[in-house]
Amino acid sequence: MIITSNLSKKYNDDIxxxxxxxxxxxxxxxxxxxxxxxxxxxxxxxxxxxxxxxxGHIKNNNILVHESEDWKPFTSSFIDESFLIGYLTAEExxxxxxxxxxxxxxxxxxxxxQFEDFFHDEILGKKKYLRDLSKGxxxxxxxxxxxxxxxxxxxxxxxxxxxxxxxxxxxxxxIKDLAEKHGVTVLISSHDLSHxxxxxxxxxxxxxxxxxxxxxxxxxxxKELEVHFAGTxxx
Amino acid sequence: xxxxxxxxxxxxxxxxxxxxxxxxIKILLFLAVxxxxxxxxxxxxxxxxxxxxxxxxxxxxxxxxxxxxxxxxFELMIRYFMQxxxxxxxxxxxxxxIKRNSIIHYLLGKTILSFFxxxxxxxxxxxxxxxxxxxxxxxxxILWFFAIMCINMSINFLNFLINKSNTVFxxxxxxxxxxxALRYFNIFDVTEPFGILFNGLYNQxxxxxxxxxxxxxxxxxxxxxxxxxxxxxxxxxxKIKEARATDLSWMDxxxxxxxxxxxxxxxxxxxxxPKQVVMMSFFFLFYGLFFFTQSMYIExxxxxxxxxxxxxxxGFLLSFGQLVPSWDSEYYKMLMSQNIPYRxxxxxxxxxxxxxxxxxxxxxxxxxxxxxxxxxxxxxGAMFNIGLNTFITLFGGALNRVPIELNSKAKxxxxxxxxxxxxxxxxxxxxxxxxxxxxxxxxFISFNAGLIALALSGALGIVFKNFFLNKIEHIYxxxxxxxxxxxxxxx
Numbered sequence: 001m002i003i004t005s006n007l008s009k010k011y012n013d014d015i016x017x018x019x020x021x022x023x024x025x026x027x028x029x030x031x032x033x034x035x036x037x038x039x040x041x042x043x044x045x046x047x048x049x050x051x052x053x054x055x056g057h058i059k060n061n062n063i064l065v066h067e068s069e070d071w072k073p074f075t076s077s078f079i080d081e082s083f084l085i086g087y088l089t090a091e092e093x094x095x096x097x098x099x100x101x102x103x104x105x106x107x108x109x110x111x112x113x114q115f116e117d118f119f120h121d122e123i124l125g126k127k128k129y130l131r132d133l134s135k136g137x138x139x140x141x142x143x144x145x146x147x148x149x150x151x152x153x154x155x156x157x158x159x160x161x162x163x164x165x166x167x168x169x170x171x172x173x174x175i176k177d178l179a180e181k182h183g184v185t186v187l188i189s190s191h192d193l194s195h196x197x198x199x200x201x202x203x204x205x206x207x208x209x210x211x212x213x214x215x216x217x218x219x220x221x222x223k224e225l226e227v228h229f230a231g232t233x234x235x
Numbered sequence: 236x237x238x239x240x241x242x243x244x245x246x247x248x249x250x251x252x253x254x255x256x257x258x259x260i261k262i263l264l265f266l267a268v269x270x271x272x273x274x275x276x277x278x279x280x281x282x283x284x285x286x287x288x289x290x291x292x293x294x295x296x297x298x299x300x301x302x303x304x305x306x307x308x309f310e311l312m313i314r315y316f317m318q319x320x321x322x323x324x325x326x327x328x329x330x331x332x333i334k335r336n337s338i339i340h341y342l343l344g345k346t347i348l349s350f351f352x353x354x355x356x357x358x359x360x361x362x363x364x365x366x367x368x369x370x371x372x373x374x375x376x377i378l379w380f381f382a383i384m385c386i387n388m389s390i391n392f393l394n395f396l397i398n399k400s401n402t403v404f405x406x407x408x409x410x411x412x413x414x415x416a417l418r419y420f421n422i423f424d425v426t427e428p429f430g431i432l433f434n435g436l437y438n439q440x441x442x443x444x445x446x447x448x449x450x451x452x453x454x455x456x457x458x459x460x461x462x463x464x465x466x467x468x469x470x471x472x473x474k475i476k477e478a479r480a481t482d483l484s485w486m487d488x489x490x491x492x493x494x495x496x497x498x499x500x501x502x503x504x505x506x507x508x509p510k511q512v513v514m515m516s517f518f519f520l521f522y523g524l525f526f527f528t529q530s531m532y533i534e535x536x537x538x539x540x541x542x543x544x545x546x547x548x549x550g551f552l553l554s555f556g557q558l559v560p561s562w563d564s565e566y567y568k569m570l571m572s573q574n575i576p577y578r579x580x581x582x583x584x585x586x587x588x589x590x591x592x593x594x595x596x597x598x599x600x601x602x603x604x605x606x607x608x609x610x611x612x613x614x615x616g617a618m619f620n621i622g623l624n625t626f627i628t629l630f631g632g633a634l635n636r637v638p639i640e641l642n643s644k645a646k647x648x649x650x651x652x653x654x655x656x657x658x659x660x661x662x663x664x665x666x667x668x669x670x671x672x673x674x675x676x677x678x679f680i681s682f683n684a685g686l687i688a689l690a691l692s693g694a695l696g697i698v699f700k701n702f703f704l705n706k707i708e709h710i711y712x713x714x715x716x717x718x719x720x721x722x723x724x725x726x
Contacts (some may be wrong), residue, residue: 023518048572072574082723083569085498087505087641099494100574129505131642149574 001026001151001185002047006056009042009209011201017042017209019056026152026203029179031200031217032189033166033225038206040189041079044157047187048077060153073101077155078142086131088143090123093130093147101149108148115144118170136162143171147178154178156188160195193229197222240341268350272357278359283369295368296379296437301430307390308411310355314394318351339461343454346391354563355387356445378440384447392453395687396460495583504563506641509562512554519550520598523613527605537682539690540609541673542666544616545624547599551591552620554663559584559632560711561639564722571719578708584632585625585704592620604706608682612673622696625694626703627668630663633710636721 003034004022008015017039024030030146032040045051047058047064057064060071075081080107085093091112098108112124113166123137130138139162160168160176176199196203197217205213213228215221286295302440328338346352363380367373406491417423483497499724503509526532526543533540546553555562563570570580596617603610672692677685711718 048568050568050571050716066288072572075572077572079568082566083572085566085569087502088498090500096494096498097573102574215388 001028001061002058002187004056005059007043007046007053007058008055009039009046010036010050010054015209016225017046018173019043019209019211022204022211024185026185027183028202029175029186029200030188032187032206033191033196033203034189034206035194035229037208039209040206041157042209043206044077044079044155044187044189047155048075071133071153074152074157076101076146076149076151076153077157078139078146078159079155079157081135081138081142083142083145084130084138087129089127090133091125093141094145094229095134097145097148101151103149112144115174118144118167118174120166136164136167139163142165147174151184153185154187156186158226159188160190161173168195175199193222193225197225237337237341241339244345247376272353275354275357276361280357280363280365282358283365285514292491296371296376297430297434299362300433300437301426303433304426304429306355307386308388308414310351311390311394311411312389314351315397318349318394333587335462339458341610342461343392343395343457346395349391352387352391356384359383375437375440376444382436382443382446385443385450389446389450389453392457396453397458399460399546446458467575481703489586491579492583492586495580496587499562499583499587499705507643508639508641509555511560513551516550516554516595519546519553520595521611522546522550523599523602523605527602527609538670538674538677538685540612541616541669542686544613545620545669545699547602547613547664548592548595548617549620549624549665550595552588552624553662555591556584556588556628556638557631557662558627558635558639559629560636560718561632561637561722564638565641566699567722568719571715577711578704581629581704581708581711584629585700588625589621592617594623611686612689615673615686616669617694618690618693619696620674620693622693624665626696626707627661627665629704629707630710633714635663636714636718638722638724 002022002024006021007017007019009017016037032043034040034221042051047060047065049071053066053089059065060075065071084106085096088096092150094112095105095109098105098123114151116124119137123133123141124142130141133141139159143156143159146156148187156175159171163171172195177185179186179201186197188196201217202216203213203215203221203225204211205215205225213225282299283295286293286298290298359380363376366376376408393403393407397407398404414425418425437447483500486497486500487493503513523543523546526540532543560567596614599613600610602613669689673685673689675685676688
């Protein structure tokens with residue numbers, strides 16, 4: 001589904017990302033981990049054509065991301081709060097995204113209704129603008145908006161950060177279902193090793209812009225990751 | 236303690252992104268301040284002689300006092316829309332051991348240095364000096380000046396309350412409406428009692444005590460107001476307004492651009508900055524009054540009327556349009572990764588500007604009073620605005636990469652959002668082009684030929700709409716990454 005070849009991004013002389021080859025098949029739940037500055041957000045931004053690659057390219061469903069806009073209809077994402085329109089209420093925002101993705105109001109209502117427990121009654125029908133919601137609630141609204149319109153690829157940057165425990169558990173279930181039952185390719189990044197190992201079939205570790213580990217998740221994965229990040233690998 | 240605050244302010248000032256922009260902007264801003272300051276001083280200086288000449292029977296100081304109330308109301312209005320509230324970044328100061336009172340005193344004291352306080356000073360100080368030189372009694376004049384300055388400061392503090400408290404805002408707004416209405420329907424002219432009041436200040440200098448007490452009183456009220464709300468959930472945190480639901484489904488008839496149009500309407504009605512711009516563009520409607528009331532322009536330089544016509548119907552186009560992608564800067568990344576063709580986005584902005592021109596044109600109907608020629612030139616100007624200026628504006632937007640904070644008012648003279656040399660350069664053809672298009676046929680054929688040429692150029696623009704939009708889209712596409720990066724920069 002998503003093929004990355006020879007991709008690199010340089011700022012001045014600093015190489016912040018350098019991926020020779022990465023192939024993410026359709027329906028995979030893919031996790032990206034790495035310390036701050038490892039290049040996770042850079043990779044996602046390149047996937048969404050928000051920054052220009054220095055070399056190489058990404059193909060999303062055989063569409064060259066930095067040349068055509070045709071990947072947009074089946075790709076959705078939530079990277080940070082700048083993906084929200086602060087002066088809209090959550091409902092209005094969902095309808096707006098729905099309209100962009102060719103969904104009727106009732107389609108959106110039906111989808112959002114599935115996440116009522118996810119919202120804890122704090123987001124819908126509150127007559128509050130998104131800018132006035134707490135960080136966690138903003139994130140919830142952004143993640144749900146990314147699910148509108150049956151996308152085939154969903155990209156979520158740090159979806160677990162700022163969320164309360166109940167929602168984290170619920171979100172893990174949602175992501176798993178998307179990949180397993182609906183064949184959606186889900187890409188997430190996280191600092192929380194146990195969450196990614198719970199959710200993702202495959203985990204890639206980035207370090208200083210390079211892929212240093214590419215693991216199929218198993219019972220041993222969490223341990224392996226913890227050892228890796230503790231820096232005691234030599235032992 | 237005050238010294239520390241000052242050093243913090245200085246750092247905030249010098250390290251702000253607008254300050255670190257080019258030297259050219261700094262010079263331009265400086266010139267603008269000089270220009271307006273200079274005008275105020277000049278008017279203040281010649282006011283005495285001018286009034287004496289026009290109304291030889293009335294003492295200029297009496298004349299000034301009679302109409303001072305209008306100046307005060309005007310100032311109040313301008314301040315309400317333009318003056319930024321003195322917000323120091325207070326959160327980090329709350330938990331460190333500084334006395335609350337000294338923070339509040341500092342906060343309020345800072346407002347004294349606001350540009351708006353200096354307008355009155357620049358205007359009235361020269362007037363006062365002239366009065367002294369003309370041999371008016373020194374004590375009366377100086378204390379009068381002092382009293383007016385106290386009133387000036389009272390307005391300054393009042394503005395804070397108006398901005399922070401809805402009750403005060405509606406109270407003042409209704410009083411002002413009543414005053415204007417009474418005067419308009421000739422029921423009661425408040426000019427007179429206020430005139431008597433201000434003249435009283437002059438004749439009985441010791442009465443200057445009253446404005447002084449008023450100022451101190453308002454300071455105290457402000458102080459208590461902030462003191463009371465000095466908690467995170469109080470005055471300092473931003474007001475959380477209840478969302479108003481607006482049903483804009485009637486706009487769905489505009490097809491694929493409808494979602495954007497609906498969104499833009501919400502953006503304008505729910506954010507401070509665009510509201511301010513729309514207010515300003517409303518004032519543009521009255522721009523024609525400067526020109527059409529003077530026979531000099533109509534008889535000898537009618538091509539300058541084309542210039543006025545552009546402004547009358549193009550207020551929104553010029554002020555809102557020139558910041559086009561910036562309005563969406565807060566969520567530009569989302570727009571760029573969502574299922575949105577760039578073309579549709581641009582087209583929706585085009586429609587928005589066209590609507591605004593049409594509305595302004597309808598509102599400009601009363602100009603028929605000045606004759607059909609005038610009205611026709613406004614119509615031709617509107618055509619030009621729709622057909623060409625919209626595209627020039629969108630084109631200029633492609634070069635504009637300054638993020639806007641939607642929900643905070645623009646500060647006068649300290650906010651350079653969207654103010655850069657490129658913008659000025661782009662603004663030039665918007666105003667000069669219609670004059671040229673009108674002038675050439677007018678000079679060689681007739682007034683009507685000029686009108687037709689102007690209208691026709693606009694019509695041509697509409698015919699070639701797709702061509703222009705394609706070109707503009709291409710430019711936006713090329714600058715996409717730069718724009719995203721610039722909008723992501725935090726101020």
